[in-house]
Amino acid sequence: MMTATHFAFFDEGSKKEIRRATLKAVAIPGYQVPFASREMPIARGWGTGGLQLTLSLIGTQDTLKVIDQGADESVNAVSIKKLVQETTGVDLTEQTEAATLIQSRHRIPEVTLTEDQILVLQVPTPEPLRKVEAREYVTKRLHAEDEYSGAWLMLFEQIMKYGKTATGADHPVFVNHRYVMAPSPIPRFDNPKMHQSEALILLGAGREKKIYAIPPYTDVASLAFEDYPFTVESFAGQHCHLCGAEDVFLDELIDEATGETYYQCNDTSYCMGRLNSGERQEVVHNHV
Amino acid sequence: MCEEALLRVRNLDKRFGPGCPECKERTNRNLEKNYCSVCGTVYACQDVSFDLFPGEILGIVGESGSGKSTMMQCLYFDADVSSGEATLNDPELQDENMFQLSSQKKRYIRNHKYGMVYQNPVNGLKMNFSSMGNIAEKLISAGKRNVSEMETTGNQLLESVHIPLFRSKEEPRNFSGGMQQRVQIAKALSNNPPILFLDEVTTGLDLSVQANVLDLIKKIQRESGISMVVVSHDLAVIRMLADRTVVMLNGSIIEQGLTDQILEDPQHAYTQRLVYSLL
Numbered sequence: 001m002m003t004a005t006h007f008a009f010f011d012e013g014s015k016k017e018i019r020r021a022t023l024k025a026v027a028i029p030g031y032q033v034p035f036a037s038r039e040m041p042i043a044r045g046w047g048t049g050g051l052q053l054t055l056s057l058i059g060t061q062d063t064l065k066v067i068d069q070g071a072d073e074s075v076n077a078v079s080i081k082k083l084v085q086e087t088t089g090v091d092l093t094e095q096t097e098a099a100t101l102i103q104s105r106h107r108i109p110e111v112t113l114t115e116d117q118i119l120v121l122q123v124p125t126p127e128p129l130r131k132v133e134a135r136e137y138v139t140k141r142l143h144a145e146d147e148y149s150g151a152w153l154m155l156f157e158q159i160m161k162y163g164k165t166a167t168g169a170d171h172p173v174f175v176n177h178r179y180v181m182a183p184s185p186i187p188r189f190d191n192p193k194m195h196q197s198e199a200l201i202l203l204g205a206g207r208e209k210k211i212y213a214i215p216p217y218t219d220v221a222s223l224a225f226e227d228y229p230f231t232v233e234s235f236a237g238q239h240c241h242l243c244g245a246e247d248v249f250l251d252e253l254i255d256e257a258t259g260e261t262y263y264q265c266n267d268t269s270y271c272m273g274r275l276n277s278g279e280r281q282e283v284v285h286n287h288v
Numbered sequence: 289m290c291e292e293a294l295l296r297v298r299n300l301d302k303r304f305g306p307g308c309p310e311c312k313e314r315t316n317r318n319l320e321k322n323y324c325s326v327c328g329t330v331y332a333c334q335d336v337s338f339d340l341f342p343g344e345i346l347g348i349v350g351e352s353g354s355g356k357s358t359m360m361q362c363l364y365f366d367a368d369v370s371s372g373e374a375t376l377n378d379p380e381l382q383d384e385n386m387f388q389l390s391s392q393k394k395r396y397i398r399n400h401k402y403g404m405v406y407q408n409p410v411n412g413l414k415m416n417f418s419s420m421g422n423i424a425e426k427l428i429s430a431g432k433r434n435v436s437e438m439e440t441t442g443n444q445l446l447e448s449v450h451i452p453l454f455r456s457k458e459e460p461r462n463f464s465g466g467m468q469q470r471v472q473i474a475k476a477l478s479n480n481p482p483i484l485f486l487d488e489v490t491t492g493l494d495l496s497v498q499a500n501v502l503d504l505i506k507k508i509q510r511e512s513g514i515s516m517v518v519v520s521h522d523l524a525v526i527r528m529l530a531d532r533t534v535v536m537l538n539g540s541i542i543e544q545g546l547t548d549q550i551l552e553d554p555q556h557a558y559t560q561r562l563v564y565s566l567l
Contacts, residue, residue, distance in 0.1 A: 132414070145395040149429035153414075156428065157421045159435050160457050226434040 008055045009087040014038055018056035018211070022202060025213035030175030031143075032126050037209040041083065047105055048206025050122035051080055054103045057118065057202075058084065063091045065099035070107040070249070070266035077105075094269045106169070108190040110248050110270040113199035115216060123184040123205040126212065128172040148180045151223060159228055171230075174221045175214060183220075189232045189249045194220040240265040243274035292377055293339035294515050295363075295483060300336040300372035302358050302539075305329030322355070322538040332358040334539040336372070340483065343513040347530025347547060349520060349562070355539040356519045357407075360487050362387075363517070364404050365394040376401060378482075399429040403476030403514075407488035409468035412475065415461040419446060419471045422460065423478045430479035445474040449504055466497035470504065477508060484516045490525055502528055523563065527551055535559050 008015065021035035040048040047068075058064065064084055068077040072094040080103065081092050093099050096111040103120040113119055129139045132150035142150065151172045158166040165171070169185035173194065183191060184203055194201060194214055201214040214220060224230035239246045241262045248270065250263040265271035301314075311317050311324035314335060323330045333355045340346050350356050361367040363374060365386075373385045378401065386397060398404075403426075406412040413422050423442040424432075432438055446456050449470040460468045469489060476484055486505065490498040506529060509516060518529050526533055526547060533550045535543040535558070543556045554560045 132417075141391070145392045147395050147399075147429065149399075149425050152428045152433075153417065153421055153425045156424045156435065156438070157417055160418055160420055160439075227436050 005087045007088060008058050009041075009083070010038070010052075010055050015056040018052055021211045022053065022056065022213065025202070025211045026200070026215050028179075029215055029218050030173075030179030030181040030212060032181075032210040032212045034209055035211050037206045040206065042079065044207040045124060046076060047080060047103070047122040049204030049208075049211070050103045050105070050120045050206075051083070051204075052206060053120045053202050053204040053211065054080075054084060054101060055087075057120070058088055058090060058101060060088065060090060062100045063093050063098055064101050064103070065093050065096065065269075066103045067107060067109070067267075067269075068105045070251075071268045073268065095273065096269060106185055106187075107249070107267060108186055108193045110265075110267045111273075112193075113197060115198045117199040119197075119199050119201045121184040121186070121201065121203045123182065123203045123210070124207070125170070126182055126203065126205040126208050126210040128180050128182040143179065146178075148174075151180045152225075155223060155225070155228075159225070165224070165228060165230075172223045174223060176218050176220075180223070181212060181214075187233055187249055188222070188230070191220070191222045191230070192232065196220075235263065238263045240271060243271045243278070245271065245274060291341055294342045294377050295340040295517075296373075296375045296377075297339075297363065298337045298373040300333050300359065300362060300374070301331075301370045302333040302355070302362055302367065303329060303331055303370040319538070322353070331539050333362065333369075336536075336539075336541055338534055338541065338544065340515050340517060342482075342515055343509075344531045345509055345516045345518055345529050347518050347520065347526035347533040348536060349523060349526050349533060350536035351521060351562075354536040356521075356536055357487055358539075359536075360485055360517070360519050364402060364485055365398060376483075399426075400431075400479065401481055401483060403479070403481040403484040405469070405472050405476045405484070405486045405489050407491055409460065409465070409472050412472040413460045413468065416459055418457045419451065419460055419463075419474075420456045422471060423475050426475050426478045441478060442474075445478055446471070448508075449474045450500070466493050466501065469493060469497075469501055473501070473504065473508075477512075477514075480512070480514075482515060484514050486516060486518045488520055489518075490520070490522065498525075505529060523551065535562070 018035060021033045025033045038052055040051055042048060066077040066081045068074040085092055096109040100116060101118050105122040127139050129142055129150045131154055133139050155165045169187050170182055171188045171191055172180050173183050173191060175181045183194060196217050198216055200216055203212050222230040235250045238250055240250060241264055243265060245265055249266045251266045253262055253264055255262060305328060307329045308327035310326040311329055319331060336359055348356050362369045369387050372387060374387055375383055376386060420442045423445055424438045427438045443453055443456060446453060451467060451470060460471050490501055520526055530547045533547040534541050537558050543550060543559050550559060551563055554563045
């Protein structure tokens with residue numbers, strides 16, 4: 001027998017607890033607020049932190065977009081969307097502009113977010129100092145004492161080893177001139193989008209039981225040394241083979257038959273949007 | 289004395305345990321060695337007071353369990369004191385009791401004013417980060433943000449402690465004990481601290497390496513005029529390094545004075561035994 005679930009899956013008490021943690025996180029930008037991570041119908045490590053934030057925030061008026069590695073149609077994104085829609089009945093969208101709530105893993109959408117939107121990021125490792133210090137009680141103290149040499153040290157070691165900072169994703173950021181924060185495994189390309197972002201950015205780690213936030217219009221700087229400034233991934237001279245976009249984050253693909261490398265927009269809805277508008281223009285043009 | 293002390297320590301107490309009516313009062317404490325036979329509270333440091341002057345090396349000797357290392361840990365804020373006062377003659381911290389400062393301030397002092405060389409390099413180094421990285425860590429925490437400058441400083445330091453430069457990017461866990469100790473010294477010196485703490489730095493090293501490390505310390509002190517506090521139970525080390533010496537027994541200072549005086553003409557019965565038992 002199927003019983004109807006509560007609106008947005010959670011009981012009101014759970015939502016209240018998560019919202020309270022969220023409010024605290026917004027009040028202290030970049031500070032990791034512990035919360036009682038719930039058991040979810042998906043496994044920990046598959047976006048439970050983000051899902052719990054989404055479910056505690058969502059209302060009937062909201063329009064939800066979920067992306068996984070930039071794609072709206074990947075399995076995980078679809079499953080999360082289904083769960084939220086079945087328990088709330090909210091509208092789903094793939095268009096970034098149309099969404100009020102965006103849950104994402106690994107990307108911040110290419111379209112600039114606005115004040116009316118909230119971005120929820122799923123975080124596997126919220127602690128930026130974890131690689132240097134395994135003990136949680138010590139890292140908490142390091143945050144309290146403003147002692148971030150460990151985060152810099154990791155970048156320094158990369159420069160020593162590879163001649164450049166080699167963070168593939170999750171390049172640590174300095175939030176509101178106080179806390180060093182793991183921005184979740186977004187590419188460095190997306191780090192600058194957090195600086196003075198108009199949209200509220202919430203980050204949730206279900207397994208690690210932490211919620212943290214970047215409120216709108218907060219200063220976010222990526223860690224870098226004086227003589228090794230922060231750089232984003234470069235796609236100079238490359239463009240999307242579908243829509244031709246150049247100044248976006250591109251996926252590198254290899255044609256199995258010919259062995260040739262080609263590039264494609266990582267943000268699928270952005271690419272689709274460009275293709276559709278191109279199509280529309282073509283129709284209008286041909287009609288006349 | 290006309291010169292002003294760089295570091296003043298007054299009435300430092302460190303107690304492990306709650307204490308009981310039998311042992312709470314400092315004046316009529318009934319202790320067996322350094323612990324209370326009634327409640328088992330250990331008095332690791334009792335009423336320790338001394339001055340450290342600019343450019344001098346202060347030796348601290350005493351047997352195992354006499355409170356040398358505990359005192360050092362308290363001074364370096366690795367452990368909290370039970371009571372007491374320490375002031376640093378520094379324009380930023382004039383006359384402030386450092387034990388009362390916030391942990392953020394303490395961290396600042398550790399990073400900017402102090403260097404520490406532990407007996408066990410595991411405590412002072414990150415064994416899975418390169419030697420260069422270890423030195424950089426101290427520099428970064430002192431506010432440096434320039435990679436090539438840090439690398440230059442690191443190379444100079446590693447050279448001065450006789451670590452071949454082609455191994456500078458190797459992790460200290462691959463090094464011998466003596467090399468690890470020398471990397472630790474390089475790290476402690478990297479931000480030019482006015483005060484360096486050395487806790488049993490030569491213990492566990494073989495004699496030729498010991499001589500190397502001691503030579504190095506002496507040379508650094510001569511060249512840069514850093515004040516040092518050297519803890520050791522080895523009188524030979526103290527004789528070679530220290531200008532003045534403090535003798536500790538059961539958590540208290542029982543004698544202090546010029547090293548020569550203490551070693552040639554010990555006054556306290558325990559110091560006499562210590563000096564004459566020297567092989």
